[in-house]
Every structure is written in C-alpha cells, then in structure tokens.
Amino acid sequence: MKDPRSSRPDRRTALHEWFCRSPGKLIAATEALRIREALAGLRACRAVQVGGLGETDVLTASRAPFCTLIALAERSHDACATALRGSATALPIDSETAELVILPHVLEFEANPHEALREAARLLLPEGYLIVTGFNPWSQFGAARLLWRRGARVPWCSNFLSFRRLRDWLALLGLDLCSVRGCFFRPPLHSESALRWLSFMETAGPAAAPWLAGVYVVLAHKRVATLTPIRPSWAPRARLVSVGLAGGAAARTHGHG
Numbered sequence: 001m002k003d004p005r006s007s008r009p010d011r012r013t014a015l016h017e018w019f020c021r022s023p024g025k026l027i028a029a030t031e032a033l034r035i036r037e038a039l040a041g042l043r044a045c046r047a048v049q050v051g052g053l054g055e056t057d058v059l060t061a062s063r064a065p066f067c068t069l070i071a072l073a074e075r076s077h078d079a080c081a082t083a084l085r086g087s088a089t090a091l092p093i094d095s096e097t098a099e100l101v102i103l104p105h106v107l108e109f110e111a112n113p114h115e116a117l118r119e120a121a122r123l124l125l126p127e128g129y130l131i132v133t134g135f136n137p138w139s140q141f142g143a144a145r146l147l148w149r150r151g152a153r154v155p156w157c158s159n160f161l162s163f164r165r166l167r168d169w170l171a172l173l174g175l176d177l178c179s180v181r182g183c184f185f186r187p188p189l190h191s192e193s194a195l196r197w198l199s200f201m202e203t204a205g206p207a208a209a210p211w212l213a214g215v216y217v218v219l220a221h222k223r224v225a226t227l228t229p230i231r232p233s234w235a236p237r238a239r240l241v242s243v244g245l246a247g248g249a250a251a252r253t254h255g256h257g
Contacts, residue, residue, distance in 0.1 A: 011109055012051070012072045014154040019054025022192045024155075027184050027215060028056035030202075031104065031133050034181045034217040036061040038131060044099035048123055050088055050116075053104040053133075062100050068093065072106070088116040091123060098123045102131040107166070108158035114169055121173045126224040130175060133217050135160045140187045141214040163216050175220040182206065182213025 018024040031053065039061050047064035051072040059067040070086040070093075086092045088106050101120045107113035120130060135141045137160035148156040167177055185205025186198045205213065 011154055011157065015105065015109065016052055016054055018154050019052075019056065022190055023186075023188050023195055024054060025056075026192075026195060027188075028053045030183045031215055031217060032056050032058050032061065034183045034215075035102070035131055035133070038179055038181060038217055038219040039063075039100075039129075042100070042129060044129070046098045047100040047102065048091075048093060048098045049102040049104070050086075050091065050120060051104055051106045058102060058104060062102075064100060068098075089119050091119050093123050095122050096125045099125055099128045100131070101128070104131075104133045105135070105155070105158075107132065107161050108134060108155065113159075113161060117166075117169055118173055121175060121222065124222045126222060128222045129178070130170075130220045130222070131217065132166060132220070133215060134163075134166065136182070136211075136213055136216055137162050139185075139212050139214045144188050163218070166218060170218075170220050174223045176223055178219040178221050180219075181217040182210050182215070183217065184214040185209075185212060186214070188214065 019028045035058055042062075044062050044064040046066040046068070047059055047062040048068045048070065049059050050070045052069070059069065069083045070088075070091055071083050072086070072088060084092055088103075088110050089112060101123050103117070103120055106120075107116055110116045117132075124130060135145075135155065135158075137145070142160055145156045145158075145160060163180065170177060182205075183202075185201040186195055189195055189198075
C-alpha cells in the first residue's frame, strides 16, 4: 500500500528545483559569489554544507580538502562533496569536527529553526566559522511572500527569518558576527530578460539601500570560552572567622589548663 505521505509535495525537493530555474538559478549564483567573498582568506580543513543550493557549487568556495554535503532533499547533490542523508536537526556528524559549516536557506524551512542552528553550531570546532544565507523578509522578496504565500509555492511558503532574530540566536549559541553581505536587489521575476535589464540594481542597491537586499549572507565565528581564576571575595572573611574560632578555642583550652 502506498504511503499517503509520499504524495505530499516535498518542499526541499521543490526548493532544489526552484534554484535550478529563473530567478532561483541567478540568485544561487549570486549567493555563491558572496559566500566566496566572505570566505576569502579563511582556511578550513573540513567543511560541511547542510542542504543544497540547486546545482550551484558552494562547497568549493571553502577550498577545504574534505567536504561533506548533508542532503536534505532527494535530488540535492554536489559532485565535489561526499554526500550523506540527514536531518537539519539531527546531523550525522560528530561534534566539533568541522572548521566550516554552511547553511544555505535551511532555517526558513525548519519547524524549529533555532534547533537547526544549534545543531550546526555543535559541529563546529572552537574558532570555526558558520555561513548562513536567508531571504530578507523586509525586501521585495518579503513583499512577494506576502502576495504569493497562499499559493504554498516554494520559496514563498517558508518562514523568512529576519537578520535581527538570527543575530540574537547566534549570540545565544556563542557565535560572534563577523560580516553580513546582502545580494540580489532585483525583484524575484521569472523573466530572464527583465532580470538582465535590471542588473544595474545590483550596483546601485548596496550603496542606496543595503537593508533591502533580497538575500543576506552571514558569516559568524564560534567563540572559545576562557576561564580566568578569580579569588572568591569571601576568602578574607573566612580567614578572619577561622582565626577567631581558633583563638576562642585556644582561650578555652588555657582556661581549663
């Protein structure tokens, strides 16, 4: 008997397909460029990417000799990575084994995005780096989501996460914000010719209104907790009390002698 759940549309697979056609394909290429810029100068031995970005290769931007892709959708793939199956909230990798973790549009499609972010942070070694990309709810993408959400189409059916909330979550998980890069200031149109005609917005947008970028690329750094020995403030008081007791005990001893 066929499982009734198999007839439901797979949002992850649908997202993969969306990133393989216009405008998703152009958005994915733009994101990959911003990720390369964010990682410039950083070195990592092992990099992990959770979820795909269509057919766009993101992992090679890390230049890490060991790359692993955690596939969250049936058709996600990356020819340059060792692919594993997994869940964003239960990644099949040991804790503190990666210098770099990349989350391309993972949090928007999770019922518990904070838990998915925590799971990604678990993989990071001390001083490791995390890349998170997401759709900006205060951009033209956010407006499109409000207009088309009822159609339950990907990616508009997802829950866009604001940068401010993401920043707060990163801080709670011990991750320091290093940089934020916005990209794709054009409206999410399906017409490739229209998108090419509006390409000037990619030059004017960052200078005129950087907060209106359709996509943000966040780079965060895992803090290393350091413990500094501190002498307890009550230590002198404890010494005075013990001396007093010792003196009293000595006086009673001499009194009985």
